[in-house]
Amino acid sequence: MTSLFKSLFFILLFIAPGFHAIAGTDGKSWLTRISGESGEGIIELPRTAFHSPVYFLLFGNHSFEPDSAIIERKESDHWEKIGDKNSILIGSLLTIGLFQELKAIPWSIPVDLFKNGGTYRLRVSRKGGVNGQPARDPFWDQIIMVMDSAITSDNLTQSANYRLVESGKFGEVLPSHIREINFSPSEVEKQKESLTDPVMDLQRKFPQNEVTGKDLESKALPLDYQKILLSGINDPDPGFAYQNGQWFVTWPGNDGSADIWFAPAIRIGKEIIRPAPLSAKTAFFKNKDGRFLPLLIIEWIYQSIDNNKIVVTQNLFSEVMDGVPQLFVRLEMNDPTKLATFVLGHGERPYAHYWDDPSHSRTPVPYFTSQSILIPTNDHVLKDEMGSVVLRSSEPIRILYSGLSEGLLEFDTENAEIFLSVPQVRNENLTNPITGAHYREAIETFGKKWTAILSDGSYADLPSTEWKEKIDSWLTQISSITRIQYDGKEQLSYGAYFYKAYFGIEEGWPAVAFAQWGKPGESKRQAEILLSAENLDKSNYHHQYRNGLSSWYAASIARLTGDRDWLKSISPALITNGYWTMHARKEDGANRSHLSRGLLPAHIYGGDVSTPAYSLYSSASCLKGLIETSDVFKKSKLTELQQAADDFYKEAGDFKNRLTEVMNDVLDKKSSPGFLPLALELEHKVGNHEGPYARLTEDKLGNYWNLFAPLFLHLEILKYNDPGRPSEWLTDYLENHGGLFAGLPRFYSGLDAVYALGYINELLERSKVNIENRIKALTALESYMVLASSKNGHTVPEVSGFFPERLDRKEYERAVREAPWNFGMYNAERYLKGYSSFTEPLGAGAGEGLLLIRKSLVDETKDENGLPDGGVFFLSSVPGEWLGEGKEIRLSRFPTAYGIFDLHIKSFISSKSEIHVSYTYSKVLGKDQSTGNDLLAWNELDKIFIRLVPAPEDRVSGKKIKIRKPFIQYDEWTVQLPVSSGKGEFIIEF
Numbered sequence: 001m002t003s004l005f006k007s008l009f010f011i012l013l014f015i016a017p018g019f020h021a022i023a024g025t026d027g028k029s030w031l032t033r034i035s036g037e038s039g040e041g042i043i044e045l046p047r048t049a050f051h052s053p054v055y056f057l058l059f060g061n062h063s064f065e066p067d068s069a070i071i072e073r074k075e076s077d078h079w080e081k082i083g084d085k086n087s088i089l090i091g092s093l094l095t096i097g098l099f100q101e102l103k104a105i106p107w108s109i110p111v112d113l114f115k116n117g118g119t120y121r122l123r124v125s126r127k128g129g130v131n132g133q134p135a136r137d138p139f140w141d142q143i144i145m146v147m148d149s150a151i152t153s154d155n156l157t158q159s160a161n162y163r164l165v166e167s168g169k170f171g172e173v174l175p176s177h178i179r180e181i182n183f184s185p186s187e188v189e190k191q192k193e194s195l196t197d198p199v200m201d202l203q204r205k206f207p208q209n210e211v212t213g214k215d216l217e218s219k220a221l222p223l224d225y226q227k228i229l230l231s232g233i234n235d236p237d238p239g240f241a242y243q244n245g246q247w248f249v250t251w252p253g254n255d256g257s258a259d260i261w262f263a264p265a266i267r268i269g270k271e272i273i274r275p276a277p278l279s280a281k282t283a284f285f286k287n288k289d290g291r292f293l294p295l296l297i298i299e300w301i302y303q304s305i306d307n308n309k310i311v312v313t314q315n316l317f318s319e320v321m322d323g324v325p326q327l328f329v330r331l332e333m334n335d336p337t338k339l340a341t342f343v344l345g346h347g348e349r350p351y352a353h354y355w356d357d358p359s360h361s362r363t364p365v366p367y368f369t370s371q372s373i374l375i376p377t378n379d380h381v382l383k384d385e386m387g388s389v390v391l392r393s394s395e396p397i398r399i400l401y402s403g404l405s406e407g408l409l410e411f412d413t414e415n416a417e418i419f420l421s422v423p424q425v426r427n428e429n430l431t432n433p434i435t436g437a438h439y440r441e442a443i444e445t446f447g448k449k450w451t452a453i454l455s456d457g458s459y460a461d462l463p464s465t466e467w468k469e470k471i472d473s474w475l476t477q478i479s480s481i482t483r484i485q486y487d488g489k490e491q492l493s494y495g496a497y498f499y500k501a502y503f504g505i506e507e508g509w510p511a512v513a514f515a516q517w518g519k520p521g522e523s524k525r526q527a528e529i530l531l532s533a534e535n536l537d538k539s540n541y542h543h544q545y546r547n548g549l550s551s552w553y554a555a556s557i558a559r560l561t562g563d564r565d566w567l568k569s570i571s572p573a574l575i576t577n578g579y580w581t582m583h584a585r586k587e588d589g590a591n592r593s594h595l596s597r598g599l600l601p602a603h604i605y606g607g608d609v610s611t612p613a614y615s616l617y618s619s620a621s622c623l624k625g626l627i628e629t630s631d632v633f634k635k636s637k638l639t640e641l642q643q644a645a646d647d648f649y650k651e652a653g654d655f656k657n658r659l660t661e662v663m664n665d666v667l668d669k670k671s672s673p674g675f676l677p678l679a680l681e682l683e684h685k686v687g688n689h690e691g692p693y694a695r696l697t698e699d700k701l702g703n704y705w706n707l708f709a710p711l712f713l714h715l716e717i718l719k720y721n722d723p724g725r726p727s728e729w730l731t732d733y734l735e736n737h738g739g740l741f742a743g744l745p746r747f748y749s750g751l752d753a754v755y756a757l758g759y760i761n762e763l764l765e766r767s768k769v770n771i772e773n774r775i776k777a778l779t780a781l782e783s784y785m786v787l788a789s790s791k792n793g794h795t796v797p798e799v800s801g802f803f804p805e806r807l808d809r810k811e812y813e814r815a816v817r818e819a820p821w822n823f824g825m826y827n828a829e830r831y832l833k834g835y836s837s838f839t840e841p842l843g844a845g846a847g848e849g850l851l852l853i854r855k856s857l858v859d860e861t862k863d864e865n866g867l868p869d870g871g872v873f874f875l876s877s878v879p880g881e882w883l884g885e886g887k888e889i890r891l892s893r894f895p896t897a898y899g900i901f902d903l904h905i906k907s908f909i910s911s912k913s914e915i916h917v918s919y920t921y922s923k924v925l926g927k928d929q930s931t932g933n934d935l936l937a938w939n940e941l942d943k944i945f946i947r948l949v950p951a952p953e954d955r956v957s958g959k960k961i962k963i964r965k966p967f968i969q970y971d972e973w974t975v976q977l978p979v980s981s982g983k984g985e986f987i988i989e990f
Contacts, residue, residue: 030150053106158401168279228793257351352824380433457518508553510847551625714758716866743780750834753788796845871943
């Protein structure tokens with residue numbers, strides 16, 4: 001390229017009236033955002049003979065240069081065009097931030113266009129966003145200039161001495177069938193525009209075939225760019241890691257909270273080497289009992305030019321030491337060359353913020369200009385400018401440079417093993433170096449804590465490592481981030497990081513999951529928070545569905561624990577909820593339309609939609625609360641609760657009839673299939689119901705119907721094949737109007753898979769009733785495990801980009817590379833429409849996964865009100881390969897409405913054409929903590945079903961279950977077992 005110093009003149013960054021600078025110009029600012037209010041702006045150039053470039057910012061593959069530029073020279077009374085963007089000379093890129101891929105690109109005006117004494121200006125614009133019409137994502141559509149003073153700073157000069165090198169290839173750790181995913185733009189568009197589910201459509205054909213985990217993995221690129229949770233138990237301030245070993249914690253700061261990040265690498269000479277994204281192997285630690293603990297292990301290899309292999313291993317976990325929660329990190333390097341040293345990139349970034357807070361700039365500038373100034377306390381400890389310990393090391397630390405946006409630390413040692421700790425909260429006192437002994441002490445404490453957590457309660461020993469790892473990871477996640485202390489009180493939390501908040505719909509999923517997985521103490525504690533006065537405050541935006549759902553969740557937990565004293569202690573809140581529902585149905589009845597009488601009052605549609613409406617979901621959730629409360633009050637036989645039980649039972653019957661009438665009245669039968677609106681009389685206009693929607697994801701309310709429909713299904717008010725209130729009203733519309741991908745709810749151009757619970761729950765219910773639904777249910781369940789959750793961290797996000805991010809390899813790589821540098825909740829458009837790789841580990845998502853897995857393994861059969869009807873159903877929807885020769889399934893200590901079950905299955909299907917089944921059963925659900933007496937189940941067991949569907953290869957010889965006494969045939973592959981006195985052993989012949 002032409003030398004910069006021969007071809008350009010100095011441009012002062014004088015901002016003309018057509019521009020305004022978003023970023024400040026104080027000492028820390030080295031970027032200026034320029035926006036043209038009329039779609040076009042002017043940069044005026046002073047008269048000078050000094051030549052210097054003007055710089056624009058690049059981040060990864062995003063450029064913040066103008067799309068167009070016109071060079072103009074003043075000629076008496078007018079401006080004359082003397083060149084355009086094609087005339088601009090582009091110089092060599094300058095590195096600003098190695099790890100963040102920040103660069104400055106110099107623009108210069110050729111000297112042959114310059115005349116001494118002339119006046120010059122640049123007329124610049126961007127095509128969308130801040131200039132002109134909105135682009136797909138205006139966050140990227142900005143002009144951002146790098147201050148000239150930053151380019152000449154010593155810090156930038158020091159960082160320019162190093163070059164970042166990636167070891168390995170992008171995505172190479174992914175299996176080949178995943179790496180090969182790369183749909184063309186037209187294929188992506190076809191899937192996006194499809195009104196039916198391209199994955200579940202495969203199950204519309206007969207005969208149906210089980211979709212394997214590998215098959216599902218081949219449908220979309222994985223969520224392995226998500227944050228991986230590194231957390232203690234009940235941890236309000238967890239840490240997080242990424243697939244490349246980078247980690248961060250979040251601290252409060254003077255101007256709001258900040259993420260303190262670290263990026264490990266090795267240095268050989270001037271080269272800084274780290275693994276290419278998704279090229280490192282990741283795994284969770286497996287203890288001697290075969291349980292997966294939340295200790296992340298990362299391994300990657302650098303192969304030098306002379307074929308020497310340097311192997312780097314990194315372990316990360318969270319534990320409390322000296323009263324302070326800390327991330328502990330072990331770095332180990334096997335380097336036969338002895339040339340490499342460990343280094344850490346380090347920096348600070350603003351914490352995520354709400355998109356509706358206008359005080360935050362809608363620009364990436366703050367994310368690039370935040371700086372953490374490190375001050376050595378001693379050779380092994382670094383603090384920040386506020387005196388808080390940032391990093392402790394077992395080896396001496398050297399600051400190679402402290403740049404504009406990030407710094408570089410090096411460990412001055414020849415040891416192949418380094419131990420680090422990073423406080424998860426601000427602390428000024430951890431000034432001693434960490435040692436290997438400290439690390440080993442921490443990891444021993446960590447192992448004992450988590451082994452105890454996982455060993456307590458139910459256990460599913462399954463012929464699938466993937467299922468077992470998901471179960472353990474989800475159990476540790478709900479133990480970590482669902483009940484925490486924040487804002488000075490104990491509270492339930494939807495998730496971590498940005499989603500450390502309580503809403504009311506989702507937080508009950510982990511609470512019930514604790515009960516279903518044999519952890520009654522934690523389950524009851526969480527239910528008490530659900531029922532707290534603060535969370536049931538009727539002035540709250542979410543109060544209607546909180547009222548019904550909290551009662552349902554608490555009643556479910558009471559049924560699974562059999563604790564009458566506990567039920568009595570929470571009964572005042574349940575009674576208050578129930579009578580509130582009864583009163584609210586009659587509120588202002590004289591002024592309501594005929595249709596809305598008997599429903600809850602008009603309030604909000606729900607969630608993010610504050611539009612006034614009669615919400616069928618809110619009414620149905622309060623109906624569910626009445627049904628469940630009445631049932632557990634009646635079954636508990638507590639005398640003082642029987643009047644309320646009778647009142648709620650009678651009210652529930654009337655409410656259910658009224659709700660059924662309303663749904664039949666508002667059902668749009670002209671739509672194909674019929675459309676059931678969930679928001680009625682929008683904005684208080686009689687007859688102004690939502691929908692129908694030709695394509696659910698093309699309308700704001702349609703997108704939310706797509707989430708509330710599965711939530712409605714989860715209430716089990718609608719029933720499969722019911723003539724008066726069929727669940728098909730919702731499932732058929734979801735399946736035929738662009739609502740689903742692989743059984744997961746779509747949301748704009750992304751997936752909001754955490755709201756799949758009700759749809760998959762419905763399929764699992766149908767599977768129990770009719771075996772023809774088994775494969776569809778299993779496909780959707782495994783889709784949640786494979787496509788809604790990351791493969792490497794098992795974390796479930798809310799909205800995640802899907803079309804095209806998870807179908808197009810280039811777009812996927814962009815999302816993966818940007819994930820460690822995500823820009824928070826920039827605005828609703830970016831996040832809700834899936835444009836951002838902002839992915840939070842959701843405790844609610846982990847709880848949801850546990851509910852679904854438990855349901856597929858062991859579940860109660862239900863009556864028309866969704867209540868246990870005396871039957872338990874084993875293995876309704878599990879993979880057929882689990883019944884291959886020699887394989888075993890063990891379910892241990894699983895609580896049900898009827899007591900605790902153990903189940904053991906061993907297959908001899910090839911050698912003997914037999915499967916051996918045994919179970920044990922006890923009505924004792926636990927011990928009363930105050931008296932030591934047994935807590936007995938309140939429901940009576942009278943039916944046990946077990947479904948044994950072998951893999952296709954074990955059925956080719958025409959094997960079918962032989963029905964002989966004492967078995968009763970339920971369907972082709974399901975038998976009813978005798979209910980004996982606490983145990984049974986059987987041989988099922990084929």
